[in-house]
Amino acid sequence: MGKLQSKQKRNISRYRIDGDAGHSSVTQVVQQYSPAHNDAVTSLASLTSDTCVSGGKDKTVVISDWKSGCVQQKFMGHERDVTKTEREEKGRQRKRLTISRINNWAPSRASGKKRMPDGLKLCTGSRDNSICIWDVETGDCLQSCHISRNLVTHICWIPAESLVIQTSEDKMIRIWNSRELQVTHTFPIKQHIQTYCDASADGRYCITCSNGFSGEGCEATLWDLRQAKRKVCEYNGHLQTTTACIFLPNTTSSFPLVATSGHDCTVKIWNRDTAVCVSSLCLDGAGPLTSLASSDAANLLCGSFNTGIHHLRVNHSNSWSLTEVARF
Template sequence: QSVAVCSWRSGAALRRFLGHEREVTKVTSACDSNRVFSASRDRTVMMWELHGTSGPRQRFPGHGLVVTGLAVSPDASQLCTGSRDNTVYKWDTETGECVGRAAISRNLVTHLCWVPGEPYILQTSEDKTVRLWDSRELQVAHTFPAKRHIQTCCDVSQDGRYCLSSSSGSSGEGAEATLWDLRQTRGRVREYIGHFQTTTSCVFLPGGPAPTPGIATSSCDSTVKVWDRDTGGKG
């Protein structure tokens, strides 16, 4: 029910934000911003300031069920939230006002992320699809080809060229991560297969000494795997 700010060097909790009445489901922040956002099973989203008080700076109530998706615009002025109630909301972070709402039948949102430098939001769903929303009118701009399993998580590369989604699965069936072309064909580029249970998250790794770009996935099979983005090979 709390949000902890930790030192990445020591792992020690530096401070803790309190305000939610049930478990926290998602936490996100915008680069170069001191604002942190949290979603909860209490059906609300809260905004906190890293250097402010321990209480919430802003509250965003409105969803009818647990909030499962959370994405903030690069300038932290807008917030997009999604829920198991089949809705996606857009909020003004300064006023707390809801400035957009969209509902799609069976669209149980599992994750949201904002495309860097663009007005688009990527969303995964229990209906096995990945959607790209235009945040300006809060309308679906593109729906990727449906997968065979629930899509559990998504991420977008820093250059905005590619996106990732991960799948549920069991006994080696499903549980793959999928790389999609976000700018040109908007088709499937590659799959990363190797987990034996649901893949719970997928992320693009920041650039480093590796000669090729990498991605990482985590799974209910108790493993984390690092992959070569371009070949699908495991590191």
Template sequence: MGKLQSKLRHSTYNKYSMPDGIVEERGPARAFLDYSPAHADAAVTAVAALSSDMCVSGGKDKTVVAYNWKTGNVVRRFQGHEREITKVACIPRSSQFFSASRDKMVMMWDLRSSSWPKQQLSGHAMVVTGLAVSPDSARLCTGSRDNTLLMWDVGTGQCVERVSVSRNLVTHLCWVPQEPYVLQTSEDKTIRLWDTRGLKVAHMFPAKQHIQTYCEVSVDGHQCVSCSNGFGGDGCEATLWDLRQTRNKICEYKGHFQTVASCVFLPRAWALMPVIATSSHDCKPAFSPWLWTDQGP
């Protein structure tokens, strides 16, 4: 999808079945809302929530955009990267956010300041593929295809820790809420839990059969989900893990036919068990993600 969705139908989707027989339950359709393009003629590669009505996106056009989804308008554009944006991450309860790029740089921006970066963090030798901001907003963890993780002091912009693991081509990073841990997926098919107090591996989950493309941690920090690449239904799964003492695999969800690119925990307003949404390269509708519970789809 080359742009942020230009038209969004407000419908209520309650149930999805397996790909060979989609079952939809929806409420009454409402009017379309027209949105102005965020990245004209360029793919959107990353998005993150900045506030309840504002999101930040990065694109192949090398720009970062602050977008008000309620009004459907671009608020500001930020330029500074020399190549496409790979990740964006927002500082909680602030107007500041970070972007990572294929130009090996990480930049810090402020919606209420100038359109130029407040900080330019240089330390990786290859494309930056992971960004995670600590819950207290004091530190930033970055990862790259150069096999390294770097820990930065947000206030000073200085790198305070560096660690390298052979073949650890980082695909995604996320911070565990209220904990000194960072979860990381890699092209070496592993999921690592890092203790940021010294930046050491605290736990490695059992290796999967396919590249791990993305990870997400539940709001309570008790569980995490990772997803895999694949083709023709081989791989293409999401895996739910326990982050507490046992750190076991809880269950695995299959149904996609191509690489699962991202995953997220959804609020439990109507379910007692975790609800997970996944997106895939198998061209499922952009606003109709697969919905799962730990009892299956």
């Protein structure tokens, strides 16, 4: 076979993809690249317009070109699972921030427009019920606060604010003033553990999501941060825990969009304001989906337990569709 033999990174797999929300099942050709991780992908973040950073249960952090499926760099050093990856950008310098379950650290976030205005501080949350503010340059802990039963699941900065949104296993959603490290607002308590949170680019909204099973819980919730922190709507449709919820970048669509992923192997795209699911895709065999990331309006990345990172294409035409392009 010699020169005619295909390289491993160019293997192609063909399988059936079932989409709901009014879309018929079709057979798609999905490009299969060499896996970026040797185990479950636990976290994803967009790094540049064509690269992403991911963390996994294999204790590694990987930078990949998601357009070509090629691994650019791999970092090893964590002693346990890498539970969160994020970028922090200041001027032309980009830093990758990673958190491991070593010392029981839980998800944290400090990236792009969601970091503190000075770009020099990082906020983390922990399973020891504490919130901490760190100096990015020195690694010193500047402040910490402990609240009983506040097992932190995720954190995000509100753009252009010194405020932090935090979700927890105690079913609470809190807003912190990072300058005094005090809780300034708590949302109405939810019925299920809150697993993730994200803030819109304009700082007006935040979205959170819940765990659950058999369709009980499993929802994502949109909150208005400017009008008494009220609930705007809920996105119901996942059958198991909703693990990630993000605002999608500005699109050519006539309405704003959010995306969710869950343990039910599905990724869903929603009309942000009406909570109508405009597209849904089941990633057969992927196992629980863990994370989402997006750098532009047409492309979405999804991390999974069994099948690595999935590159999805968002079609904004009249016949809305969400299709898988590649996995790596």
